[in-house]
Amino acid sequence: xxxxxxxxxxxxxxxxxxxxxxxxxxxxxxxxxxxxxxxxxxxxxxxxxxxxxxxxxxxxxxxxxxxxxxxxxxxxxxxxxxxxxxxxxxxxxxxxxxxxx
Amino acid sequence: xxxxxxxxxxxxxxxxxxxxxxxxxxxxxxxxxxxxxxxxxxxxxxxxxxxxxxxxxxxxxxxxxxxxxxxxxxxxxxxxxxxxxxxxxxxxxxxxxxxxx
Numbered sequence: 001x002x003x004x005x006x007x008x009x010x011x012x013x014x015x016x017x018x019x020x021x022x023x024x025x026x027x028x029x030x031x032x033x034x035x036x037x038x039x040x041x042x043x044x045x046x047x048x049x050x051x052x053x054x055x056x057x058x059x060x061x062x063x064x065x066x067x068x069x070x071x072x073x074x075x076x077x078x079x080x081x082x083x084x085x086x087x088x089x090x091x092x093x094x095x096x097x098x099x100x101x
Numbered sequence: 102x103x104x105x106x107x108x109x110x111x112x113x114x115x116x117x118x119x120x121x122x123x124x125x126x127x128x129x130x131x132x133x134x135x136x137x138x139x140x141x142x143x144x145x146x147x148x149x150x151x152x153x154x155x156x157x158x159x160x161x162x163x164x165x166x167x168x169x170x171x172x173x174x175x176x177x178x179x180x181x182x183x184x185x186x187x188x189x190x191x192x193x194x195x196x197x198x199x200x201x202x
Contacts, residue, residue: 023167032199033199034199059171059200066195097162097163098135098161099158099160101158
């Protein structure tokens with residue numbers, strides 16, 4: 001069983017970020033529309049609570065077919081399960097312990 | 102000379118997004134620290150105005166060395182010039198005409 005919000009034994013600190021964040025990258029959305037992206041995102045939102053995850057925002061480049069999802073949750077695997085169960089699986093996700101603006 | 106905020110002849114509309122947005126992806130930041138990311142980002146901020154661009158946020162995955170920058174500007178080329186002049190060039194950038202949350 002996964003520990004919730006496991007902090008891995010790296011000694012890194014996530015300042016101001018209690019729940020791990022991730023960038024999930026999808027491919028294959030070439031020519032997708034805003035309505036299609038919204039529908040896909042709403043399928044995430046409908047089921048994400050079961051994984052303790054949240055897909056905050058999603059951006060689409062319809063020319064390359066890439067979708068970037070900024071998400072948060074207890075683990076990368078939990079976030080990827082949300083996308084899989086919602087019908088748009090990917091294996092590409094990056095944990096983001098550092099953020100600046 | 103590039104036209105400012107050129108809207109390419111695709112007929113797509115960018116709802117609620119006057120200035121094109123981009124996700125710029127950097128590689129090779131394996132083991133980078135928050136201070137290093139902040140320093141790199143501040144070099145972007147110091148010079149971006151000359152290109153009419155803005156790098157809004159940057160996220161780092163030090164395990165894979167990936168950095169994702171959410172940026173805006175008149176063109177992909179303008180944003181990539183900012184990164185190049187700031188000392189961290191990349192060729193990987195995706196225009197994001199569609200966003201949901």
